[in-house]
Amino acid sequence: MLAESVKSFAKEQLAPKIEHLDEIEGFNDAAFRKLGDLGLLGITVAEEDGGAGMGAVAATIAMEEMAAVDASTTLSYLAHSILCVNQIGRNGSKEQKQKYLPKLISGEHIGGMGMSEPGAGSDALGMLTRAEKQANGAYKINGSKTWITNGPNGDIFYCYAKTGPTKKDLSTFIIEKDMVGFSKGKKFKKMGMRASPTGELWFTDVMVPEANRVGEENSSVKSMMRNLDIERITIAGLSLGIARNCIEVATQYSKERKQFGKHIGAFQQVQERLTEAAAWYEACRAITYQAAKTWDLGLMQGKEASMMAAKAKLQAAQMATQVGLDAIQILGGYGYTREFPVERQMRDAKLIEIGAGTNEVLRLVIARQMLGEIADELK
Amino acid sequence: MALRVLVGCKRVIDYAVRIRVKPDKTGVVTDGIKHSMNPFDEIAVEEAVRMKEKKIASEVIAVSCGPMQSQETLRTALAMGVDRGIHVDVSGKDYELLQPIHVSKILAKIAQEEKCDIILLGKQAIDDDSNQTAQMTASLLNWPQATYASKIEKTNGELQVLREIDGGLETVRVKIPAVISADLRLNEPRYATLPNIMKAKKKPIKKVTPGDLGVETDPRIEILSVEDPPERQAGIKVEDVDTLIAKLKEVGRI
Numbered sequence: 302m303l304a305e306s307v308k309s310f311a312k313e314q315l316a317p318k319i320e321h322l323d324e325i326e327g328f329n330d331a332a333f334r335k336l337g338d339l340g341l342l343g344i345t346v347a348e349e350d351g352g353a354g355m356g357a358v359a360a361t362i363a364m365e366e367m368a369a370v371d372a373s374t375t376l377s378y379l380a381h382s383i384l385c386v387n388q389i390g391r392n393g394s395k396e397q398k399q400k401y402l403p404k405l406i407s408g409e410h411i412g413g414m415g416m417s418e419p420g421a422g423s424d425a426l427g428m429l430t431r432a433e434k435q436a437n438g439a440y441k442i443n444g445s446k447t448w449i450t451n452g453p454n455g456d457i458f459y460c461y462a463k464t465g466p467t468k469k470d471l472s473t474f475i476i477e478k479d480m481v482g483f484s485k486g487k488k489f490k491k492m493g494m495r496a497s498p499t500g501e502l503w504f505t506d507v508m509v510p511e512a513n514r515v516g517e518e519n520s521s522v523k524s525m526m527r528n529l530d531i532e533r534i535t536i537a538g539l540s541l542g543i544a545r546n547c548i549e550v551a552t553q554y555s556k557e558r559k560q561f562g563k564h565i566g567a568f569q570q571v572q573e574r575l576t577e578a579a580a581w582y583e584a585c586r587a588i589t590y591q592a593a594k595t596w597d598l599g600l601m602q603g604k605e606a607s608m609m610a611a612k613a614k615l616q617a618a619q620m621a622t623q624v625g626l627d628a629i630q631i632l633g634g635y636g637y638t639r640e641f642p643v644e645r646q647m648r649d650a651k652l653i654e655i656g657a658g659t660n661e662v663l664r665l666v667i668a669r670q671m672l673g674e675i676a677d678e679l680k
Numbered sequence: 681m682a683l684r685v686l687v688g689c690k691r692v693i694d695y696a697v698r699i700r701v702k703p704d705k706t707g708v709v710t711d712g713i714k715h716s717m718n719p720f721d722e723i724a725v726e727e728a729v730r731m732k733e734k735k736i737a738s739e740v741i742a743v744s745c746g747p748m749q750s751q752e753t754l755r756t757a758l759a760m761g762v763d764r765g766i767h768v769d770v771s772g773k774d775y776e777l778l779q780p781i782h783v784s785k786i787l788a789k790i791a792q793e794e795k796c797d798i799i800l801l802g803k804q805a806i807d808d809d810s811n812q813t814a815q816m817t818a819s820l821l822n823w824p825q826a827t828y829a830s831k832i833e834k835t836n837g838e839l840q841v842l843r844e845i846d847g848g849l850e851t852v853r854v855k856i857p858a859v860i861s862a863d864l865r866l867n868e869p870r871y872a873t874l875p876n877i878m879k880a881k882k883k884p885i886k887k888v889t890p891g892d893l894g895v896e897t898d899p900r901i902e903i904l905s906v907e908d909p910p911e912r913q914a915g916i917k918v919e920d921v922d923t924l925i926a927k928l929k930e931v932g933r934i
Binding site for chain 1: 716752755759873874
């Protein structure tokens with residue numbers, strides 16, 4: 302029923318706009334706010350905090366359905382609901398939840414997360430943004446964040462900063478866009494995900510009250526890593542949605558397009574692409590929902606859970622890009638034009654091989670877990 | 681006086697599915713085919729829920745007659761805001777040959793048992809297009825009926841209904857209790873929101889059989905054959921307007 306509801310929402314509210322918004326690098330603001338009316342923006346937040354009280358499986362279903370139509374809005378949805386709202390709901394104090402969640406869940410405010418920096422992408426803990434504690438308990442933050450989904454259009458950011466001398470001395474702060482010294486850098490022009498604004502966040506002596514620190518000082522590494530897990534699981538759902546639609550479009554086309562007097566689906570080279578795509582998609586679907594279910598039931602903890610999430614995303618992301626390329630190839634000249642959605646969807650799919658952990662970092666995560674005994678040599 | 685509203689929810693083959701006739705011509709293929717709530721019933725549900733939101737209605741009860749899967753259709757109604765569901769279990773041959781007269785008797789009986797004031801139904805179902813259930817239900821209960829409603833308002837213990845009729849609109853007033861059937865333009869059904877989908881899981885669905893209600897569902901008809909509509913023939917091109925008119929006259933179109 303959730304899938305049906307999201308599907309019809311996507312068909313009516315997202316589908317008519319995405320082609321144009323991709324072209325102009327816009328954002329479907331009206332539809333995004335309506336996701337609040339649907340109750341999707343606080344999907345993983347407990348009911349007593351105003352959320353829907355659901356888990357990774359539900360979020361993954363919602364993202365798969367949405368992404369089949371519009372991956373850009375889905376990415377913004379991920380940054381908002383999973384990276385910002387989910388984290389405040391999970392780690393925030395009662396006061397922080399009361400202050401920030403209602404407007405984020407209704408869609409009045411748009412949220413994002415600040416982790417990556419110009420010099421700290423895959424090496425996330427190498428971040429340089431620092432928060433210095435002041436005499437009055439407040440923190441002065443200096444530094445910058447980059448590749449921030451919802452950066453240009455967001456109101457509330459869940460940001461990480463160094464508060465101690467070692468790599469692991471990481472704390473979290475809730476940043477409001479109007480805080481003095483906080484500003485937004487440029488909005489990036491991108492290959493895909495063009496209807497999801499991405500930008501930079503700049504911190505110049507931003508004074509943040511102690512009440513906006515989430516959890517204890519120097520305690521955020523664990524919650525950041527745990528959040529990466531659910532981010533990777535749900536974003537794998539995004540890849541699934543893209544791939545599913547590419548397969549549907551290519552299959553339909555193969556039954557309609559005739560060359561040499563036959564439907565092109567009758568040619569074995571086309572069949573090979575279609576069938577491999579369908580099988581790989583199903584395999585990724587299985588592992589992704591398995592990871593989501595495992596997360597919801599809390600069956601795996603720590604590194605084991607991280608490895609499962611990493612495996613799901615590593616496969617789903619590569620699969621979606623390849624399926625997108627295959628769909629373009631099957632559609633031939635038409636596939637390369639913007640007459641069909643597969644060209645856009647392939648560009649969108651490529652991002653998932655980079656964002657939320659590059660393929661390379663995910664392999665590293667998996668290797669560390671598999672080859673734990675020789676961990677010293679892996680460094 | 682707040683009213684109790686009964687809405688009908690028929691489970692039908694989804695409107696977007698291409699219908700295929702079974703090879704043995706006894707019906708259409710339903711196995712593994714996507715089903716959903718009859719779109720006109722969705723409009724009826726939406727209207728009933730709006731009545732509740734406007735405090736015109738105190739309770740909205742949805743009924744679906746059919747096999748076990750009808751409960752999924754009821755869940756959709758519950759997620760849209762209906763308070764509780766009644767699943768009238770009809771399966772096998774009885775279900776395949778279930779007719780509007782059977783459903784009308786079931787609805788009439790439930791309306792009496794549940795002390796309902798309004799029965800709100802879709803004007804017709806998109807599968808058999810019978811367009812009879814609302815009318816027959818009203819007859820069985822001897823209640824007034826307002827069919828093809830495109831607007832419903834409550835005025836002093838009566839309902840004023842704008843009806844879509846051939847060539848225009850008609851406004852009628854009916855006393856309560858009444859049976860109303862929803863037309864396409866009555867409203868736009870909402871999406872089920874996530875919190876309401878969750879709530880719907882906890883709302884009660886009562887299962888009854890037609891026997892419990894004292895209604896017979898023995899088949900009254902026999903299906904002899906179900907055929908695909910004839911394939912459309914290709915047209916022809918003509919030289920000029922005169923030939924066109926001559927040809928049209930020939931086939932009796934003008």
